[in-house]
Amino acid sequence: MRLKKNIATSESGFIFHPGTGDSFSANPIGADILLQLKEGVAPSDIKKTILDKYDVTANMVEKDWDDFSAQLREANLLEL
Amino acid sequence: MTKLPYERPQILKMNAGLMNKYGTRTEYEPVKHIDGIPVKTLIAKYGSPVFVISERTMRSTYRSIQRSFATRYPKVQMAWSYKTNYINAVCNVYHQEGSWGEVVSGFEYRKALGNGVPGNKIIFNGPEKTTAELELAINNDSLIHIDHFDEMYQLIDISDRMNKKPRVAIRVNMDTGIYPIWDRFGFNYENGTAWSALTKIVESGKLNLVGLHCHIGTYMMVTTAYSIAASKLCDLAWNCKTQLNTTIQYLDMGGGLPTANDLRGAYLPAKDTIPSVDEFAEAIASTILNYGFKTEDLPLLILETGRAMIDDAGFLLGSVLANKRLSDGRRATIMDFGVNILFTSFWYEHKISPAQDFTQHTEECVLYGPLCMNIDVVRSAITLPLLNRGDQVVVHRVGAYNMTQWMQFIQMRPNVVMIDESGESHLIRATETMEYIEIPERMPEHLKTVKL
Numbered sequence: 001m002r003l004k005k006n007i008a009t010s011e012s013g014f015i016f017h018p019g020t021g022d023s024f025s026a027n028p029i030g031a032d033i034l035l036q037l038k039e040g041v042a043p044s045d046i047k048k049t050i051l052d053k054y055d056v057t058a059n060m061v062e063k064d065w066d067d068f069s070a071q072l073r074e075a076n077l078l079e080l
Numbered sequence: 081m082t083k084l085p086y087e088r089p090q091i092l093k094m095n096a097g098l099m100n101k102y103g104t105r106t107e108y109e110p111v112k113h114i115d116g117i118p119v120k121t122l123i124a125k126y127g128s129p130v131f132v133i134s135e136r137t138m139r140s141t142y143r144s145i146q147r148s149f150a151t152r153y154p155k156v157q158m159a160w161s162y163k164t165n166y167i168n169a170v171c172n173v174y175h176q177e178g179s180w181g182e183v184v185s186g187f188e189y190r191k192a193l194g195n196g197v198p199g200n201k202i203i204f205n206g207p208e209k210t211t212a213e214l215e216l217a218i219n220n221d222s223l224i225h226i227d228h229f230d231e232m233y234q235l236i237d238i239s240d241r242m243n244k245k246p247r248v249a250i251r252v253n254m255d256t257g258i259y260p261i262w263d264r265f266g267f268n269y270e271n272g273t274a275w276s277a278l279t280k281i282v283e284s285g286k287l288n289l290v291g292l293h294c295h296i297g298t299y300m301m302v303t304t305a306y307s308i309a310a311s312k313l314c315d316l317a318w319n320c321k322t323q324l325n326t327t328i329q330y331l332d333m334g335g336g337l338p339t340a341n342d343l344r345g346a347y348l349p350a351k352d353t354i355p356s357v358d359e360f361a362e363a364i365a366s367t368i369l370n371y372g373f374k375t376e377d378l379p380l381l382i383l384e385t386g387r388a389m390i391d392d393a394g395f396l397l398g399s400v401l402a403n404k405r406l407s408d409g410r411r412a413t414i415m416d417f418g419v420n421i422l423f424t425s426f427w428y429e430h431k432i433s434p435a436q437d438f439t440q441h442t443e444e445c446v447l448y449g450p451l452c453m454n455i456d457v458v459r460s461a462i463t464l465p466l467l468n469r470g471d472q473v474v475v476h477r478v479g480a481y482n483m484t485q486w487m488q489f490i491q492m493r494p495n496v497v498m499i500d501e502s503g504e505s506h507l508i509r510a511t512e513t514m515e516y517i518e519i520p521e522r523m524p525e526h527l528k529t530v531k532l
Contacts, residue, residue, distance in 0.1 A: 015091060022094075024091045024094060026089070026092075027439065027441040028439075030089035033089050054085070055084065056086035067088070067403075068090070070409075071409075072091065075093065
C-alpha cells in the first residue's frame with residue numbers, strides 16, 4: 001500500500017490531493033499512519049508501532065487497517 | 081508503560097460550501113451514569129442490552145404534569161395508561177403517586193387489579209371487552225368506556241341480566257383539525273352518532289352515564305386540538321344536563337401528549353417544536369372553565385397521559401457488536417439491540433449517547449440491530465464518535481411503548497431494571513429464557529423424534 005507521491009499531508013491530519021483538489025482531515029492515528037506511509041515505512045512495521053503504542057489487540061488493528069485502506073482507496077489517495 | 085487509548089484510523093472528506101447551521105455533531109458528552117450508577121456497572125450486573133428505568137424521573141415527571149393541570153383546574157385525576165408500560169413495578173410507582181388505572185383489555189384489567197387498584201378506580205377502555213370481562217368490571221364498579229353500539233347493547237343485556245347499573249362513559253371521536261381523524265374508536269361527534277349513543281344509554285335505564293371520553297390522537301403537536309376536543313365534550317355534557325337530565329361527572333381527555341423524542345423525518349428537533357405540558361393544560365383547563373358550568377358542577381378532569389409520563393425515565397443500554405463498511409462506503413455499526421426491543425425506532429430518531437470518553441472525531445453511520453432481518457435498522461443515519469466493538473451506548477427516552485410492544489423475535493427480551501430514588505438498582509423484569517419461551521408449545525407424538 002503506497003500513497004500517491006503528490007499527496008500532501010500534515011502532522012495535524014490535513015490531507016490535500018492536488019490532482020482532484022479534494023481535502024481530507026484524519027484523526028491523530030490516521031495522520032500518524034499517513035505520515036509513516038509517506039516516509040515509506042512498511043505496513044507491517046506501522047501496525048507493530050500501533051500495537052506497541054496503543055491499547056488495542058492485533059486482530060482489531062488488522063481489521064481497522066483493512067478498513068482504513070478502503071477509505072484511502074475510496075478517496076483516491078493510493079497508488080494503483 | 082501505559083498504552084494510549086485506541087481509536088480506529090479515519091479520514092473524512094472536507095466539503096466546501098455552505099455550512100450546515102445545525103452542525104454535524106450530535107453528542108458532546110458521554111453519558112456514563114444513570115441516576116448515579118455507572119453504565120458499565122449496570123451492564124456488568126444485568127447484561128447487555130438492558131432497559132433501565134429511573135424511578136426518580138418517573139415521579140418528578142408525574143408531579144410536574146399533575147401540577148401543570150392541578151394549578152389550572154380544581155378537580156384533576158391521572159389514570160396510568162397501562163399499555164404504555166405495564167410492568168407491575170412501573171405501574172405501582174404511578175399508583176403510589178395517586179394515579180388510577182386505565183386499561184384497554186381484560187389482561188390489563190387483571191394486571192391493574194393485581195397491582196391493588198380498587199375496581200372503582202379502573203377505567204376500562206378499548207374496542208374489545210368480553211362478556212366475562214364486562215361482568216367483572218360491573219361487579220367491581222369500574223368505569224366502562226363504551227366504544228361502539230354493539231358493545232352498548234351487549235352491556236345493556238348484561239346489566240339487565242345482572243340487575244346492576246354499571247357506571248359508563250362513551251368514547252367520542254371528533255374533528256379537532258388533526259388528520260386523519262381517529263374515528264375508528266368511539267362515536268362520532270359531528271355526525272350525531274355520539275349524541276344518539278348518549279340518548280340511547282340514558283333511555284335504556286340500564287346504564288349509569290357518568291362520563292365522556294376522547295383520545296384525539298398521539299404525539300399531538302398543537303394545543304388547539306385539545307381546546308376543540310374539550311369544547312365538544314363540554315357541549316355534549318351540557319346537552320346531557322339540559323336535555324337528558326343527566327349530570328356528566330367527569331371528562332376524560334385521554335392522552336396523546338408528545339415527548340422530546342424526534343419523529344422520523346422531522347426537520348427541527350422535537351424539543352424546539354413541541355408545546356409544553358403547561359400549554360396543553362392551559363388549553364384544556366381554560367376551555368372547560370370558560371364553558372359556563374357552575375363551579376359546583378365542574379366535571380372531574382381525567383387524563384390518561386402515558387408517553388409524556390414515562391418516556392424520559394426509560395433508557396436502553398447496549399453494546400457495539402461490530403463495525404463494517406457497506407458497499408457504498410458508508411459505515412455500519414451493529415448494536416446488540418434492534419427493532420425487536422426498540423419498537424419505537426420505527427417512528428423516532430432516538431438520541432443515542434456513547435457511554436465512554438471519545439475524541440472529537442465523528443463519522444456518519446447506519447445503526448443496525450442484531451437481527452438477521454433487513455428491517456432491523458435503529459437509525460438510518462446518525463453521526464457518532466468512532467465506536468469500537470464492545471463500546472457501550474445509552475439510548476434515551478425509551479420508557480413508553482417499548483416494554484409493551486417489544487417482540488420476542490430471534491432474540492430474547494432483556495432484563496428491565498429500575499433505579500430507585502436512593503440510587504439502588506432493582507431487577508423488575510427478568511430476561512426471558514428458553515424454558516419460558518417454550519412453556520406454551522406442544523409437540524405432537526409423531527414429531528417427537530428426528531433422525532437426520
